[in-house]
Amino acid sequence: MAITAADVNKLRQMTGAGMMDCKKALTEANGDFEAAIDILRKAGQKVAAKRADNATNEGVVLISISEDGSNGKLLALACETEPVSKVADFNNLASALLEAAVSNNAATKEEVLAATLSDGRTAEENIIELTGKIGEKITIAGYENVTAEKVVSYIHSNNKIGVLVAFTNTSGIDVQEVGKDIAMQITAMKPVALDKDGVDAATIEREIEIGKDQARAEGKPEAMLEKIAVGKLEKFYKESTLLNQQFVKDSSINIKQLLEQTQKGLTITEFKRIALA
Numbered sequence: 001m002a003i004t005a006a007d008v009n010k011l012r013q014m015t016g017a018g019m020m021d022c023k024k025a026l027t028e029a030n031g032d033f034e035a036a037i038d039i040l041r042k043a044g045q046k047v048a049a050k051r052a053d054n055a056t057n058e059g060v061v062l063i064s065i066s067e068d069g070s071n072g073k074l075l076a077l078a079c080e081t082e083p084v085s086k087v088a089d090f091n092n093l094a095s096a097l098l099e100a101a102v103s104n105n106a107a108t109k110e111e112v113l114a115a116t117l118s119d120g121r122t123a124e125e126n127i128i129e130l131t132g133k134i135g136e137k138i139t140i141a142g143y144e145n146v147t148a149e150k151v152v153s154y155i156h157s158n159n160k161i162g163v164l165v166a167f168t169n170t171s172g173i174d175v176q177e178v179g180k181d182i183a184m185q186i187t188a189m190k191p192v193a194l195d196k197d198g199v200d201a202a203t204i205e206r207e208i209e210i211g212k213d214q215a216r217a218e219g220k221p222e223a224m225l226e227k228i229a230v231g232k233l234e235k236f237y238k239e240s241t242l243l244n245q246q247f248v249k250d251s252s253i254n255i256k257q258l259l260e261q262t263q264k265g266l267t268i269t270e271f272k273r274i275a276l277a
Contacts, residue, residue: 044132051137061162072151078141109143142274152179191242
């Protein structure tokens with residue numbers, strides 16, 4: 001059947017796909033709009049597969065905190081280029097994904113992808129469709145779900161870094177101010193763990209080897225290398241674990257001391273940081 005310009009424009013309005021893609025899909029589907037939409041979605045799947053190895057360093061980070069402040073959800077939707085990260089369809093999808101994560105109380109990224117959005121299709125299907133429409137790889141770069149007595153959040157001004165901090169033993173005090181200060185510190189200082197007990201064995205081994213190599217390069221005796229490396233490891237803990245880091249606003253105390261000064265017994269049980277870069 002003959003495909004008119006009006007038909008092509010109608011499909012374009014329905015899907016947002018390019019004019020030539022719409023014409024091709026309608027022709028292949030013999031004018032059946034539903035079939036043409038399926039063809040465009042399949043094209044999106046092909047685009048997604050074709051661009052699977054492309055880097056996605058741009059995008060947007062969003063956070064939702066429950067009304068009682070006991071749960072925080074942090075989601076990063078990533079794309080390849082900055083202009084796409086500013087497109088309305090991309091940002092609307094990011095918001096829809098976070099909304100689905102909240103309504104389904106999704107624990108993992110996989111659960112977010114499987115969640116059904118308002119259009120009746122899964123999050124993953126919507127991502128594939130937008131990939132086909134925009135022509136760039138789009139992916140959920142990270143997702144975190146944190147529950148605690150109080151959860152405080154922070155999003156950096158470029159919307160590419162988000163942090164959640166989980167507090168316990170608040171004794172009813174408002175931890176928003178100190179929580180934001182600590183979240184901003186996490187944003188800037190990138191701690192690898194809450195305390196030294198949370199540092200994985202591979203990181204410890206790597207830091208010890210680096211310490212030994214540095215000492216060796218300084219001409220230290222071989223018999224002293226292990227001891228020197230252990231000393232350097234303690235410095236690493238101080239600089240790279242949150243509770244032992246100096247507080248950026250007052251270097252005379254560390255984060256653990258800041259918590260104790262704020263409220264006796266106040267502790268952080270975990271933190272999550274997602275960055276697009």
